[in-house]
Amino acid sequence: MSRDRGDTGVTTETVISAKGLNLTFQTNDGPVHALRDVDLDINKGDFVSFIGPSGCGKTTFLRCMADLETPTGGSITVNGVSPEEARKSRAYGYVFQAAGLYPWRTIGRNVSLPLEIMGYPKSDIADRVQRVLELVDLAGFEKKFPWQLSGGMQQRASIARALAFDADILLMDEPFGALDEIVRDHLNEQLLKLWDRTDKTIAFVTHSIPEAVYLSTRIVVMSPRPGRITDVIESTLPRERPLDIRDTPEFLEIAHRVREGLRAGHAYDD
Amino acid sequence: MTRSILPILTVVAAIFVLWYGAAVWLNAAWAHDKAGRAGVELSFGELVADTWSQDKPKLPAPHQVAVELWDTTVEKKITSKRSLIYHSWVTLSATLLGFALGTVLGVGLAIGIVYNRVMDMSVMPWVIASQTIPILAIAPMIIVVLNAVGISGLLPKAIISMYLSFFPVVVGMVKGLRSPGVMQLDQMKTWNASASQTFWKLRLPSSMPYLFTSMKVAMAASLVGAIVGELPTGAVAGLGARLLAGSYYGQTIQIWSALLMAAALAAVMVALIGAIQRVTLKRMGMA
Numbered sequence A: 001m002s003r004d005r006g007d008t009g010v011t012t013e014t015v016i017s018a019k020g021l022n023l024t025f026q027t028n029d030g031p032v033h034a035l036r037d038v039d040l041d042i043n044k045g046d047f048v049s050f051i052g053p054s055g056c057g058k059t060t061f062l063r064c065m066a067d068l069e070t071p072t073g074g075s076i077t078v079n080g081v082s083p084e085e086a087r088k089s090r091a092y093g094y095v096f097q098a099a100g101l102y103p104w105r106t107i108g109r110n111v112s113l114p115l116e117i118m119g120y121p122k123s124d125i126a127d128r129v130q131r132v133l134e135l136v137d138l139a140g141f142e143k144k145f146p147w148q149l150s151g152g153m154q155q156r157a158s159i160a161r162a163l164a165f166d167a168d169i170l171l172m173d174e175p176f177g178a179l180d181e182i183v184r185d186h187l188n189e190q191l192l193k194l195w196d197r198t199d200k201t202i203a204f205v206t207h208s209i210p211e212a213v214y215l216s217t218r219i220v221v222m223s224p225r226p227g228r229i230t231d232v233i234e235s236t237l238p239r240e241r242p243l244d245i246r247d248t249p250e251f252l253e254i255a256h257r258v259r260e261g262l263r264a265g266h267a268y269d270d
Numbered sequence B: 001m002t003r004s005i006l007p008i009l010t011v012v013a014a015i016f017v018l019w020y021g022a023a024v025w026l027n028a029a030w031a032h033d034k035a036g037r038a039g040v041e042l043s044f045g046e047l048v049a050d051t052w053s054q055d056k057p058k059l060p061a062p063h064q065v066a067v068e069l070w071d072t073t074v075e076k077k078i079t080s081k082r083s084l085i086y087h088s089w090v091t092l093s094a095t096l097l098g099f100a101l102g103t104v105l106g107v108g109l110a111i112g113i114v115y116n117r118v119m120d121m122s123v124m125p126w127v128i129a130s131q132t133i134p135i136l137a138i139a140p141m142i143i144v145v146l147n148a149v150g151i152s153g154l155l156p157k158a159i160i161s162m163y164l165s166f167f168p169v170v171v172g173m174v175k176g177l178r179s180p181g182v183m184q185l186d187q188m189k190t191w192n193a194s195a196s197q198t199f200w201k202l203r204l205p206s207s208m209p210y211l212f213t214s215m216k217v218a219m220a221a222s223l224v225g226a227i228v229g230e231l232p233t234g235a236v237a238g239l240g241a242r243l244l245a246g247s248y249y250g251q252t253i254q255i256w257s258a259l260l261m262a263a264a265l266a267a268v269m270v271a272l273i274g275a276i277q278r279v280t281l282k283r284m285g286m287a
């Protein structure tokens, strides 16, 4: 599929493409169909949210994109190549649900870890760490150890770590799940600004309908057993989104459609 | 500080009371014997005084051991064959060499077990089996075999130390190197980290608390190994030799002073590792 990018007017290039994707886990209780016949194209600059009840395969889908899980059927490409090649060319940054900072490294050195591994020059590393920490409002905290920071700050540090290197794709698995409403709003706003400024492609897993609607250009609704896509909702909201856009009728209309989609998925399940 | 000192002092005092009491009880028979042969009647005071000052008591009193320790450390030249410091150093040098060898061997085996499936399946049972053989049975053989090929002195004892000390290090390090969670390993994968980067930047730092803990156990085991290594050949120097000589000639005071010295050595070495642990983990932000 192709789509106009509104403000830039450039037609699109597919970044992630899944065709008939299947993944079945063999467990002791028999096979679990985590993904069944999933088709999805994500275009450059898209902000795609995945929403659906627990166990519907959101994480599994994201992990397939990241080459952390191997599909048992169908095909998936990232940047036109296999997920493995994409991973090896460091095409994406992955933010896990938990911050997962190394306790023996300071915040600054945690953020610089992927850069060290990827062999960035020393001087460049310092600059980048500075820049991404400012981006997530953690400037001045680089000498602190993770346990000296609140959970929200740790999560911001882990986002900074995924942003520190030049990956065009950002895969985020419920990055704000454990945060309180206010911090979450704030980070949502900043993430949106970052996306607007950098033109990254973002795949974002969430359980929150307002979060999905607020952030996304497209919302993918999934349902479990077997995990599959039941609805894809295009957002009609503008790129520029102040927080109070969430009170507009347009926003509520999209949220309503997402909710309907989730209900339908559940009904199918019963 | 004072809060931790008081309980310790209480325990120490209790030990001394028990020790002096036990000395009276165990040495009384000999005191009565002597008195009977001399045809004198002992008052309670005389009895106690005698039990605390015999030449070859069943259980020497603390002050007798203290005097012996003083005589054989402060009063003797370090080079003297009668200096306990000299004997301690002989044992300690074997202990330290064995500990170093054991730690290197243990870490090496642990890395092999964690990274190599075949080693994972095959090595651990042997490691465990090695520790079920009583060291007293195997120590003489190691000494004799090595002597036969012309190796004697420090190295055979160090090898017995190594034999005892690599075990806790293997067990601890395997656990430590495996301590990173699935997510941390996945993270490394998303950055396309090489195996050696994952080792140096994730597995090794994660294993540090485990390494230090097992090194403390290994150090104590190593000292036991060195002392045991001195027993079977009738070595002339070392704490083990002092123990052996003491038991030949019924020199219980000498035995106890050697025992206390060994305990003190172990305590100091373990405390030293503890200090290094605290500094290292603090610098790593893990303590």
Ligand SMILES: Nc1ncnc2c1ncn2[C@@H]1O[C@H](COP(=O)(O)OP(=O)(O)OP(=O)(O)O)[C@@H](O)[C@H]1O
Binding pocket: A025, A026, A027, A032, A033, A034, A052, A053, A054, A055, A056, A057, A058, A059, A060, A061, A227
């Ligand atoms: N490694 C695994 N082995 C076996 N089954 C798995 C594995 N990982 C996931 N599953 C199963 O696959 C299904 C999808 O899991 P997944 O983690 O993708 O769900 P999710 O949509 O992310 O759920 P949540 O919202 O709770 O995070 C679940 O039924 C889960 O039990």
Ligand SMILES: [Mg+2]
Binding pocket: A058, A059, A060, A173
């Ligand atoms: Mg999940």
